[in-house]
Amino acid sequence: MVLKIGLVGCGAIGTEIAKAIDRGDIAAELVAVFDRNEERARELVRRLEIRPEISGLEGLVELSEVVVEAASQRSVPEVARAALERGRDLMIMSVGALLDGDLYRMVADLAKENGCKVYLPSGAISGLDGLKSASAGKIELVTLTTTKNPKGFSGAPYIEDMQIDLAAITEPAVIFEGPAEEAVSAFPANVNVAATLSLAARGARVMVRIVADPEIDVNVHQISAEGDFGRITTKVENLPSPQNPKTSYLAALSAIATLRSIAEPIKIGT
Known part of the structure; x- marks a missing residue:
């Protein structure tokens, strides 16, 4: 089955992820996008060959198997709760939010309670x-x-x-x-x-x-x-x-590589 991805945030990183899925670089389907700036979401969708639904957060979660947060640190609590409470896996790009101990524990607890995985790409670094x-x-x-x-x-x-x-x-x-x-x-x-x-x-x-x-x-x-x-x-x-x-371009490539790893059966590296 093709992995169904919902994208929250249509900025620089979100756009690169969407374009990679659209090109077929990831064995997945982009089923929905959401951005607080609806015009930015519309602009992204217009640039894609296979056009996902423009949705609210709740609707996006319902359509998705993996929810990708590529919006901002401020958005992480809302997106994480919406995705994890409904049993969806979650990829977080705005990792800085998780240095809030209370938020980290909430994310970890919800993932454990609902049998979810939370993915944190390596971003713009190596090693x-x-x-x-x-x-x-x-x-x-x-x-x-x-x-x-x-x-x-x-x-x-x-x-x-x-x-x-x-x-x-x-x-x-x-x-x-x-x-x-x-x-x-x-x-x-x-x-x-x-x-x-x-x-x-x-x-x-x-x-x-x-x-x-x-x-x-x-x-x-x-x-x-x-x-x-x-x-x-x-x-x-x-x-x-x-x-x-x-934003470093490598950060977007890291997100793409992480989604590939989720979609593919063989995992490489620690």
């Missing part, structure tokens, strides 16, 4: 399989350094709260340093990978440094992890999404 393996032992510290062009941080709550003039940055500048829990709320559209690292590390300390560099046109994520296993270091230089410079 997550190694980190998951290392978490079976003891991880002492994980550090993430994210470097982007200043325009990629435009509109972030931290930038606005601190009144940082991004246009005035003329050389690489550290604009934030702190734990993952603070980073994901300060930069909700930029560092969901910090939350993914924190969850994969199973409670190990994850520190985040954010650098604005006007000379680069890629999004760089460098990760270092230390523990009784040794040391892991990875670096990825991502091209920004053509539709949204705040």
